[in-house]
Amino acid sequence: MKILHTSDWHVGKVLKGQSRTEEHIAVLAQVVEIARAERPDLVIVAGDMYDSAAPTPEATRLVTRALSALRGTGAQVVAIGGNHDNGAALDALRPWADAAGVSLRGTVRESAADHVLEGETAGGERWRLVALPFLSQRYAVRAAEMYELTAAEASQTYADHIGRLLGVLCQGFGPGAVNLVTAHLTVVGATMGGGEREAHSVMGYAVPATVFPGSAHYVALGHLHRAQQVAGPAPVRYCGSPLAIDFGEGENVPSVAVVEVTAESTAKVRDVPITAAVPLRTVRGTLAELSMMDGDQPGWLRVYVREAPRAGLREEVQALLPKALEVRIDPDMLPQTAATARAERAGRSPRDLFADYLESRGHADESVQELFDTLYEEVSA
Known part of the structure; x- marks a missing residue:
């Protein structure tokens, strides 16, 4: 079977006051075009479809249209909630999603079976997918209790709870089907993309790759914005964001992952670049040096200006470089006091x-x- 894995759209993102709606329209249109060209059996959207838990009507319209368009390519579509999404609001959309043929999972529900999805490709390949939306530490404990696992003591770690939940949800993994997992979380050893919400990415929220079963053929993750493979008992991968979310991600290569796998073979993954978004670039220099730069080059700019701080400096820089959304004094120009x-x-x-x-x-x-x-x-x- 063939899978298209995407995540971390962050629709509704405003960057330093600059709306990115037009970029998102172009990016998601390109994702749909890739799906039409690749003809995947399954599309997985691994969380953070929105940038805000209170998305605007415009953002909601864009996300629902994108999900519908992906379903319109003939692929089965599964989408889960991320830490930026409002899981309960996504669950409220489930009647629409069901009617549209989209499997939407915003929060962990009382029935474990609600998070185990099954299907069959046109070629007869059976697949089974465990869909685990983002869980805060507090709700990880509640979810563990819902499934009547061993006593969920508050002192147990977030990783303990996630591991036990996945253990229950993946019990049905076995031969004869492609076994898949999608989740929105941070795996120990993975590299941050540069624009993630750190409170949900570090310390107690990082889990080892050993929480995933070796019987999984592919683990499709969301949350970190850099495309990367993570060493684990099964193929574990972040597809990354299809556009740079913030200036810290200027070096990332926006993409989606296309995966080919059977019940008897190892997953083969290739990244398909997304080129529709405006790049984010960081430049440095004095006003004289900045004046020599081509202000018409594509890309939003973060500028580290090598001048002493003074009133009106930002306006001078933006007069030279109108696409400068963020202007800062170069740290080397500030006093180095301990x-x-x-x-x-x-x-x-x-x-x-x-x-x-x-x-x-x-x-x-x-x-x-x-x-x-x-x-x-x-x-x-």
């Missing part, structure tokens, strides 16, 4: 405290102090 003594607040005016802050940052521009004074007077009035 620790700045904290100003004593008692009896000191906000103006004096702000002046101390400016001095600690190497910012000697009196006009900035004057702007602060004006703002403070307005607020005080």
Whole structure:
């Protein structure tokens, strides 16, 4: 069978005030075109379809149309909730999804069977898929209790709960079918993409690849935005995001994964690049150096300007490079102090405290102090 694995669309993303709706329309159209060309039997969307738990109507319309279009290629479609998604809201869409032929799983339900999906390709290959949406630490404990596993003590780790849940859900894996898992989580040893929500990516949220059974033919993961294979008892892969979500992802190659596998063979994976999004680039230089750059080159810019901080510097940079969404002082231009003594607040005016802050940052521009004074007077009035 052939599988198209995609995730982390983050529809509704606004980057430094810049809407990316048109980019998402183009990117998802390209994903659908790839599905039409590749003719997969199954499309897996491994979470974070939205960037926000409260998506706009426009974002909801774009996601539902994309899922419908993927189903329209003839493939079975399975989508799960990620940490950015509102799982309960996705579950509320299940009547629509069922009618559209899309299997949508937003949260873990009381019935384990609700997360085990089965099907058969046009060529007669049987497949079985365990779909595990994102679980916070609190709900991982509740989910473990729902399935009446061994006592779920609060002291047990997140990885313990995920491992036990997958153990129950994957009990039916056996010969004669392609056994698949999709989940939205962080695996130990994987590389961050640069734009993930760190609170749900590090420390207690990382699980070892050993939580996945060796009987799985392919594990389709979402959450980390860089496409990569992870060593484990089964083929474990992140397909990455189909577009760079934030400037930390400028070096990633946006793609979807196409997987070919049978019940008797090892999964063969190839990445298909997605080129429709505007690239995100980081540039550095003085104003003179920046003025020599071609401001018409494609891509949104993060600029590290090698100038002393001063009022109006951002506007000067954006006049040279209109696509500069983020302007920062190059860290090399800031004072390298190990620790700045904290100003004593008692009896000191906000103006004096702000002046101390400016001095600690190497910012000697009196006009900035004057702007602060004006703002403070307005607020005080």
